[in-house]
Amino acid sequence: LKDMCGLLANIRILIFTLWCICMGLCTAMMWNFLFWHLEDLALKHSVEVNSWIKTIEGLVMGIQSLGGELPFFFLSSWILKRIGHIYAMSSVLLVMGLRFLYYSLITNPWWVLPIEFSNGLTFGLFYATMASYASIIAPPGTETTTQGMVGAVFEGVGVSLGSLLGGLLFEDYGGSKTFRIFGIFALVMCLLHAFVQYILQRNEKFGKENQQEHYGTFRQAHEDTSPNS
DSSP states (O other): OHHHHHHHTSHHHHHHHHHHHHHHHHHHHHHHHHHHHHHHHHHHHOHHHHHTHHHHHHHHHHIIIIIIIHHHHHHHHHHHHHHHHHHHHHHHHHHHHHHHHHHHHOOSGGGGTGGGGGHIIIIIIHHHHHHHHHHHHSOTTOHHHHHHHHHIIIIIIIIHHHHHHHHHHHHHHHHHHHHHHHHHHHHHHHHHHHHHHHHHHHHHHHHHHHHHHHHHHHHHHHHHTSTTO
16 A cells, blocks of 8 residues: 555556546446447347347457457557557547447447447557556556556456446436447546646656756856866
């Protein structure tokens, strides 16, 4: 607990932890409520579509795993080197929000299949980003603690809380409205995350420039007062 409190005092680790919780909330919706939502849509659509619902759910899992996650687990290192972890985090939230809004608009469960390829971003790239960034930002000697804490907050806090909230909303508002609520939440968190990261990078850049300026002034003053000058 002492190590965790020390880690959370670091603003970058705190923001990263909150991002993991947000992703856990959204992941819980996909894991626990997507098939429920599709079955409700099938019942409302037609008897023929309803008879195909288990096949649709099987195709969803196949596309998510083979068409989405598997390629992006291989490509994640290349993507992170090109765009960086910060942009990857915001992109994952953006795609998650758009994906949930798409879920809220469809009326035929067959229409869910094309969007499932985005699972490569919302889970494959997300999980790779979470694991690697936890190791990068961890202070020396706390890598294991940081990765353990990240895993705990993702599933122990994010997924658990998302399952609870998703269930309550699903019962009161149904699948379409619940996914719309979570989609808007993900998009808002995307904008907030991008803004906070921009402020942090700007402050760090400003601090480095001031440090270099002070060092240059000190060096010039030292040269002016040296015996050889």
